[in-house]
Structures are given as C-alpha cells and as structure tokens.
Amino acid sequence: MDSAHEKNYKLFSNLIKPAFDITIDSSISNPQYIPDEGSGILISNHRSDLDPFLIMVNSYRPVNWIGARYLWNIPFLNLLFDGIGAIPISKRKKDIHEAIDKAIECLEDGQLVGIFPEGWDYIAQNQFDWSVGKFQTGFARMAFQTGAPIVPIAMLGLKEQRGIQAFSPRIRKFFDYPIELQYIKGRVVYKKIHINVGKPIPCPTDADPDNYKSVKEFAQHVNEVVRQLYEDIPENVVGFDRFEPITAEEGVGKPMPEDEFADDILEAVVMVRRKTKDAGLEYDEELLERLENHHAQLEILRSSEDKNVRRMAAFYIEWLSKIDNAIENGANINEWFQQYLRKPSRGPKQFR
Secondary structure (H helix, E strand, O other): OOHHHHHHHHHHHHHHHHHHHHHOEEEEEOHHHOOOOOOEEEEEOOOOOOHHHHHHHOOOOOOEEEEEHHHHHOOOHHHHHHHOOOEEEOOOHHHHHHHHHHHHHHHHOOOEEEEOOOOOHHHHHOOOOOOOOOOOOHHHHHHHHHOOOEEEEEEEEEEEEEEEOOOOHHHHHHOOOOHHHHOOOEEEEEEEEEEEEOOOEOOOOOOOOOOHHHHHHHHHHHHHHHHHHHHOOOOOOOOOEOOOOOOOOOOOOOOOHHHHOHHHHHHHHHHHHHHHHOOOOOOOHHHHHHHHHHHHHHHHHOOOOOHHHHHHHHHHHHHHHHHHHHHHHOOOHHHHHHHHHOOOOOOOHHHO
16 A cells, blocks of 8 residues: 555545444444554454445554455446555455465555455355354465464444345346355345454464464464454443344244355355366365265264254255266356256255
8 A cells, every 4th residue: 555545545434434424333442452553464254345444434544455356346446446555355366366465565564454354255145143254364374474463353233234235146247246146135234333353463473374284273363362352242332233043944043054064065166166167276175175074964964853954954965966076077067056046945045
C-alpha cells in the first residue's frame, strides 16, 4: 500500500462510516491491540461480506486486505479494491503464491495485512450457526517468514437477519463466482455486531516457514484463540441473539453429523471440476486422505438407527463415489454435478 492507496483507504472509510452507523449497531473491544506502527497480520472469522469494511470503520490504521479474486470481476468493485490496496487471492496455486508474496512485501515494509483464513467456507455452507471454522495456513507462513505478530479478531453477530444474495445465480456464474457460491440462497445481514480484538500473538522465535507441522500447529493455535474470543462476549455488550442451528432435515435443532464431512466433500468436488479445466493442477493429497477417513465413518453411520442419519450417510457416499470415479477413471463429474443442481431439494441443506 503506497501513499495513494492509504489516502483512498481513509477517504472510503470516512464515506461509508455514516451509512454503517445508521444501519448497523457496531462496537469494538480493545482496538489498542491493533499496532499503531510496524507490521501485523489481522486474523478474523468470516461471517459476512461486510466484515473487512466493519473492521475498517472501527479502527484507524489502514490494512492491506486479502480478498477473493472473483470479487475483482464485479464492475466498480475491482476499481475500489485496487484503489485501497486490497490483494486478490483464489485457490489456484499461482494466485496463492502471488498474494502471499505481495502480503509479505507489505509486512516487510511495516504495514498491516488482513485476512479471513476460513476463506469463503462459512458463506458457502449457508448455515448461520457456525461459530469459527477451520483456518487455512497461508497467514502462518507469512508470519513465520516475516516475524509479524498476529492480531486475532472475532466478529460477533449479536443480532442477525437472513438476507438474499445480491446477485442471482446466473449473474454470479457470469462473474465467475466459485461453484460453491453460485447457488446459495441466504446471507448474513448484521443488525448488531461486536468486534472482539485479542492481544497480539507473537511469532515463534524458532519459526521455520518450510516446517509444515509447525506452520499448521501455529495456525491451529490462532484458530483456538479466535474461537475463544468468539465465545467470550464482553460483559458490557448486550443483545446477544444468534441464529438457532440449521439441520439438514428439520430446519432447526441439533446439528446433524454431516457437519464433519460437508466442507471436505464440497472442496473435493470443486477440486475435481477444476482439474477437468486445468490438467496442470495437482490433487490435494491431504484432502484425499481425509475423504478416505470420512468414507469409513459414513459406512458406520449408514447403520444408524436414525433414518435421517442413514439418509445423510448414503447421500455423502454417493458423492464420494462420483469423486473417486472422476479421479481414478477420468470420468467427467461436471455433467452429473450440473444435473444434481437442477434436481429438487434433496439431501443436506448445504448442497441445495
């Protein structure tokens, strides 16, 4: 972020703050934990597209936000994001490397970088009871390489409503949204939000960005801190009214066991679909190993006394079979997937 980006960032923040003050009751705890100078990586859970803007108007120092590349396909938004120094990223290795390199450049220049390491997984799940999902590890590598501290943040949706998506599925497809975001119906609309900022987490002194085990453990530690910030609602904050959990079959109540499998299976479908378009992409071996474990667990759930659990297990095993067939035999999963999307409501809500 250069001086022009910083000027645009502050101007845009001042422009949107009055609108946010009118429409969203927002507050922040411990903004002093965001460093006044020097590098730092802001890490937060991700419930809404408005999350970076809410942090922006509730803090002072400009942040180089890392955002999903598909947002740059939307007219005017691309100009805005480029103007305030945002960094595009996708799940393609080339884009990941470019985004991390740019973020590291900013950190080495003593700037702040902001990232939502859940990615768009929460939004894609379309389940509003999710607190904090698992974190990807790119931010930990950036910290290990630069020595920048982590500033953990939890976005607490104290009063929320369900809104509709800004664009129809057809328009989302035109803008090249990820397939898992093209067909979801709802989105979180904040009415009251609290931003809980935690104490900075120093980078380990013996940090090695090439040590995957250490990187993963550090990312998990940060995830646990953010989870705790999410659960620890400050005493002076009132009006807590989150959604009831959503289940696949009944609408509300106790979450189904599907929560353990949905994100990995959908990620695998997207991976296989991308492979058909780009033969140079490599399969994620860790993901495939997790799918094998999921398959074994689903076979057990297939014998459950609960008919809804049996139905859920059979549904996911069908998806795993299609994925395996596509990987091992080169079968085209796209036609089956598109046919599935045109079917009436069936199976867990995340895939409807």
